[in-house]
Amino acid sequence: MSVTLRAAIGGLIIAATTTGGATESISIRVTPAVAFAPAELVIRTTIAPDADNRAVEIIADSNEFYRSSQFQLEGDRAPKTTTVQFHSVPPGEYDVTAALIGADGRPRALAHAHINVLGAE
Secondary structure (H helix, E strand, O other): OOHHHHHHHHHHHHOOOOEEOOOOOEEEEEEOOEEEOOEEEEEEEEEOOOOOOOEEEEEEEOOOOEEEEEEEOOHHHOOOEEEEEEEEEOOEEEEEEEEEEOOOOOEEEEEEEEEEEEOOO
């Protein structure tokens, strides 16, 4: 592996992959922040308890690939943390989004992360 590629990977690993929603009612963490394809991504969301919480939808989206998963929530009795794994993710730059869905079926809060899956060179 070249020195330039190692430096780029090191810089990307240091980059934060955790961001919260505007109301901090949901946050997301994706590991690893940088991976080699086919990647195994672990996506954890932390959700503040609220009686209106009905679901969380997690999306990994790039120019060439899309994967999503949705979990039902039991309002303020739902677990604070949900975890999903996306297997065999191909190379690309991904925007990973967690949307907290309310009782009206609309997103109540969003959290975003950005990750990079590198191809073999």
